[in-house]
Amino acid sequence: MQNLPTFIFVHGAFANSFSFAPLQAELALLGHRSLAVDLPGHGFQATFPAAYQAPQDLGALASEPGGIKGVTLADNAAHLIEVLERAKQHGPVILVGHSRGGVTITAAGNARPDLIDRICYVSAWCPVDLDVSGYYAEPEMAEVDHGALAPALAGNPAELGLLRINFRTADPAALTAFRHAFAADLGDDEFRTFLNTFQPDENLDAGTSADRAQAASWGRIPKSYVRLADDASIPPAMQDRMIREADALTPDNPFDVRTLEGSHLRWLVHPKPAAELLANLAAV
Template sequence: MTAPTFVFVHGAASNSFTWAPMQRELALRGHRSLAVDLPGHGFGATFPAAYQAPQDLAALATVPSAMAGIGHADNVAHVLDVVRQVREYGPVILVGHSRGGLTLTGVGNAAPDLVDRLVYISAWCCTADTPAGYQASAENASSALAGLGGLVAGNPMELGALRFNWRTADPELLATLREAVLADGTDDEFYAYLNSLEPDESLDVGEERADPETWGRIPRTYVRLTGDLSMPIALQDRFIADADALTPGNRFDVRSLDVSHAAVLVRPGEAAALLSELLPK
């Protein structure tokens, strides 16, 4: 049997580089993997000189973004192209973290025969409502991200993108952000993770929901991160319950890790072992 390839899709303001520790762990276990940079990310990202030190916050708020005009459909099309190429060499396990789950769903809707398993790691999986609807839901009300509006570095409508100043020195914002994404990490891990993030992210998350006739045919796993304060466990559990109600004959295989939102990227050993368990015996 041809060995499957894990294809990783990153979350918001992120890139393929954040999957490097996970890919290392999988390689040490003898597994193949590939991490995708979504359009406008990785070496295609916008890093204005005003974002460097010393920062020029006024200029940072106005520098045009390469992300302007890029949306959900572009992400799906890009990953579909990658998956088509990888699928020529064997099965594909498509893995998404956080906002990357939106792209997973779009790919599953469009081309279920190209994907052998979908894996959502504390990721958005919209079935009964749109992304905006889930974001406004009671299950998301406790998200620690709600207190991070001060990170926004410009008017999104003028920039055509969300721009965040991850290099802020504001102690209150940094404390809130650490609690939200890496409460179980060290100071060094937290700052290293922040330095892997990109300032700009697309405004367009789309309104796509899972299609039971296509996406609903693909075996799927949801990895709950029970220590995640940015994506509340109540919201993760609602994603699972809504998806199972949509396709009761093909329910989520549910796993749990007691870590924060970013710990699965920073210290991926446990998650890599879990992913290895999903491979055919």
């Protein structure tokens, strides 16, 4: 048992550990152990305002405080490092981040590369030449609907100190935007089910230039990038750009690149191909 790796999964924005349950089940059936992290203010630590429940009070929803206010990327990384320290006592660790979770795993890799035996990005932000906000202004993101969340925005982020999205909206325009951005290839029930795992609040700190991948520390970790071929949220062109930048940063330790078909969320809803791919990584 000592040599079996533990997969540690880090979720993206508005998500939580619940997202990974089907994938963890598939991995368990392949003989692999795993755990999914809830970053601070996520999972059962999340705030679900009373006004979020039906019938919704949109006015109150726009102003009710949320517990994730003030949570930073440094908080996320510190929490993840505590998990890594405990998991590392039992053998190798494969750290897997999805979407915005890539920023957190990069920060952990910068700080404690000794705790990570392989770092894996699944259509996740891997900031190298720019921070995440900078990448959003680049040509590879030109076809992304930057306003996908806007129709369901609740409150003023500057006043709330957090980003709040009404994922329980019935607004057809908002639901269509969500579907296109995250899950165009899922069935209606699958899409609505996943939407109901999201929490309404997310912190505002996605990192700065100081949180980009560092060659001297992060760059020592064996690394994989799993491209999602039909992702409309982080398009393949942007995924490929981050891979190229990382390879230029650490030419002696390039990304091992794999590809899965599907949207930003399909790999979590239909996880068997992803589980098989990750199990293969464990043998690398």
